[in-house]
Amino acid sequence: MSGGNVQVRMKRHPQGMVSPGDFDIVEAALPTLAEGEALVRSRYLSLDPYMRPRMDPLRSYVEPLKLGELMPGAGVGEVVESREPALPRGAIVAGPLGWQTHGVVTRANARVLDPAMGPPSAALGVLGMTGVTAHYGLLKLADPKPGETVVVTAASGAVGSVAGQIAKIKGCRVIGIAGGADKCRYVVDELGFDACVDHRAPDFEQQLAQATPDYVDVLFENVGGPVFDAVLQRIADHARIALCGNISQYNTKEPYGVKGMRQLLMHRVAIHAFVIADHRDYWPTALADLSVWVREGRIRFKEDISVGLRSAPDAFIRMLTGRNFGKQLVQVE
Amino acid sequence: MSGGNVQVRMKRHPQGMVSPGDFDIVEAALPTLAEGEALVRSRYLSLDPYMRPRMDPLRSYVEPLKLGELMPGAGVGEVVESREPALPRGAIVAGPLGWQTHGVVTRANARVLDPAMGPPSAALGVLGMTGVTAHYGLLKLADPKPGETVVVTAASGAVGSVAGQIAKIKGCRVIGIAGGADKCRYVVDELGFDACVDHRAPDFEQQLAQATPDYVDVLFENVGGPVFDAVLQRIADHARIALCGNISQYNTKEPYGVKGMRQLLMHRVAIHAFVIADHRDYWPTALADLSVWVREGRIRFKEDISVGLRSAPDAFIRMLTGRNFGKQLVQVE
Numbered sequence: 264m265s266g267g268n269v270q271v272r273m274k275r276h277p278q279g280m281v282s283p284g285d286f287d288i289v290e291a292a293l294p295t296l297a298e299g300e301a302l303v304r305s306r307y308l309s310l311d312p313y314m315r316p317r318m319d320p321l322r323s324y325v326e327p328l329k330l331g332e333l334m335p336g337a338g339v340g341e342v343v344e345s346r347e348p349a350l351p352r353g354a355i356v357a358g359p360l361g362w363q364t365h366g367v368v369t370r371a372n373a374r375v376l377d378p379a380m381g382p383p384s385a386a387l388g389v390l391g392m393t394g395v396t397a398h399y400g401l402l403k404l405a406d407p408k409p410g411e412t413v414v415v416t417a418a419s420g421a422v423g424s425v426a427g428q429i430a431k432i433k434g435c436r437v438i439g440i441a442g443g444a445d446k447c448r449y450v451v452d453e454l455g456f457d458a459c460v461d462h463r464a465p466d467f468e469q470q471l472a473q474a475t476p477d478y479v480d481v482l483f484e485n486v487g488g489p490v491f492d493a494v495l496q497r498i499a500d501h502a503r504i505a506l507c508g509n510i511s512q513y514n515t516k517e518p519y520g521v522k523g524m525r526q527l528l529m530h531r532v533a534i535h536a537f538v539i540a541d542h543r544d545y546w547p548t549a550l551a552d553l554s555v556w557v558r559e560g561r562i563r564f565k566e567d568i569s570v571g572l573r574s575a576p577d578a579f580i581r582m583l584t585g586r587n588f589g590k591q592l593v594q595v596e
Numbered sequence: 597m598s599g600g601n602v603q604v605r606m607k608r609h610p611q612g613m614v615s616p617g618d619f620d621i622v623e624a625a626l627p628t629l630a631e632g633e634a635l636v637r638s639r640y641l642s643l644d645p646y647m648r649p650r651m652d653p654l655r656s657y658v659e660p661l662k663l664g665e666l667m668p669g670a671g672v673g674e675v676v677e678s679r680e681p682a683l684p685r686g687a688i689v690a691g692p693l694g695w696q697t698h699g700v701v702t703r704a705n706a707r708v709l710d711p712a713m714g715p716p717s718a719a720l721g722v723l724g725m726t727g728v729t730a731h732y733g734l735l736k737l738a739d740p741k742p743g744e745t746v747v748v749t750a751a752s753g754a755v756g757s758v759a760g761q762i763a764k765i766k767g768c769r770v771i772g773i774a775g776g777a778d779k780c781r782y783v784v785d786e787l788g789f790d791a792c793v794d795h796r797a798p799d800f801e802q803q804l805a806q807a808t809p810d811y812v813d814v815l816f817e818n819v820g821g822p823v824f825d826a827v828l829q830r831i832a833d834h835a836r837i838a839l840c841g842n843i844s845q846y847n848t849k850e851p852y853g854v855k856g857m858r859q860l861l862m863h864r865v866a867i868h869a870f871v872i873a874d875h876r877d878y879w880p881t882a883l884a885d886l887s888v889w890v891r892e893g894r895i896r897f898k899e900d901i902s903v904g905l906r907s908a909p910d911a912f913i914r915m916l917t918g919r920n921f922g923k924q925l926v927q928v929e
Binding site for chain 2: 316321322323324487491500506508509512518519520521522523524525527528529530531532533534535536537538541
C-alpha cells in the first residue's frame, strides 16, 4: 500500500443506524495533481454528525452521497506534493480531505495552519468548523444576554461544549444536557457550566425544571427528539433556538414527532436552523474570538481519538450513539 | 333585561373540543364608570382562534382564563355613557369588550372608528387585529420577495385571506391551503390566489407538491398538525415561517407530533412565532397599508355573522371546526 491511497466509501445507504457494512474500504491509486492543487497526507480526520444525513438519499442542502462515493469530511495533514504555491510542500493544512489517507485540496478550500494557534487537530474542532458553528449559532442567531438562561444539548459534545463555554463568557446561566453522569460531571467540573442534566435519568424532566427556574431564554439544539420537547416545556417568552443538529433522529426510520408547537406559539419563540457551510464569511470573526479564548484557557476542549483510518466507521457509529466523549477524530496513519 | 348586561363566561376548562356546556350565559348589572372610562353597547363581537388556548389552564403569554371569568374578545359598539372626553357618547369604538352586550373601555385600550375607513365590523377584521396580524407576520417576519412561493394555511380564514392577498400585492406566487372545495374556489376566484389545495383531499400531499414546483419560500402558518408537516416536506432552502396559529391542535388532548424537524435543519428554515398583542406599535403602519388596499379593492374580505350574543358559543365551535366561512363575527343585539 506504500505510495497508494486508502479510502472509505459509502457502500450502501444506511437503514436506520449506520453499520460497518455500509462502508467499503478500498485501495486506490494516488491522484495526479492539476495546476493549483496540492496532495495532502492526512493526519487527522474529523468525524461529525452532519455526515449521517448526507448518507440518506433525500433532498438536502447538498447532493446526497452516491453509492460508492468517498465519505466526505475535513482533515488536517501535510502537503506532500504541490502545484499550488500557496500550499507548499511541508505545510500543515486543513481542508476537505475526506475519509482517505491522501486527499487533494486547492487554495480555495484549504487553509495553511499557523502552529502558534494550537495543535493541528484543534483546526478540526474548537479552532475549526466545530468552534465556528458554536460561535455562529449562539452569538449570531440566538444572541443571549447576560443573565439569561441558556440550555445546550449534547453539552459534552464537540459543538455543545464550545457553545456553552461561550455562553458562560457572555455572562449567561448555562445548563447542559448530556447522556450519562460522567459527561454531566465533565460539563460542570471541567467546562464550568452552572448545571448539567442527564437526559437518561428517569426524572429528567423534573431535573430540567429544577435547573431552569426562570425558564429557558436560549436553546442551542443539537439533539432533537424527546429532549427537544422537554426543553420546549420550559421555554421562556421570546426565546431563541439555534437549531444546529438533530442527532437523536439521524438513525431513526420513523422520525420523532415534536409535540411542543403550542409552546412555540404561546411563548413567541424564534427557531433559526442553520448549517455553517452557508456562512464561510463568518469564519475569521469566530476564529479571532475562539483563538483568544482558547489561549486564555477560557475555552477548554477534549478530543476522542480513534487510531487508523480503518477505524473510522466504528468511531463514527460510536459518535452517533453518544459513546464518544469529546470531539471525535481519527488519527489516520 | 333591558338596561342590564348579558355575559358569556367560561364555566369550565374545555376537555378537548369546546362544547356549549363550557360556557355560562348570565345576566349582570351594568357597571358603574370610573373617571376615564366609557360604557359601550356592543354591536359586533369578534371570535378568534386565539381565544381557545386561553381557555386551557396552561402557561401562556397571558394568564389563562379562570373559571367564571368573562370570555375575552374585541368588539365594536356605540358609547352610551362616558366619563372620558376622548370617547364621547355616540362614538363608534373598537375595543376589548368581551363576550357581553355592554363593555367598559378606556382611551388606552379603545379607538374611535372613522366611518370613512369602512363599515364598523371591518375594524374587527381586515382593518383590525386580523389585518394587522396578517401584515406583521407576512411582511415583518417572513418578508417574501417578488416571485417567491408563499403558502398560506387556513387560506379562506380571517387572517389567512388577508396574508395571501398581501403576498399577491407583493408579487409572490401564492398557494392557499383550505378545507373543502368551496373554500378553495373562493380563495382562487375571489381572492386571486394562484392556486388552493384542499387539505381534506385524499391526494393532498401530491396536489401540494404539484402546486409548489419551486418549493415553498414562505409559509404563513395558522393550522399546524399534519398540514404543517406536509408543507415542511416542500420547504425551500432558507424558507421563513410566520407561525401565527395552530388551530388544528387547539382542541386535541394529545398534540400532534411534528415530524419535519429534519426539513427545518436541512433547509435552514427560520420559524418566527408571534402574537400580535406584543406589537401594538405596529398597528398604524399596518392599518395605513390595509386601508388603502381595501379602498382600492386589492384586499377583499368576507364576514360570517352569527346573530345574537347567545349564539357566540356555537359560532365559536363552528369556527374552531372550520365550518365558518370568512371572518367570524357575532352581531350582538
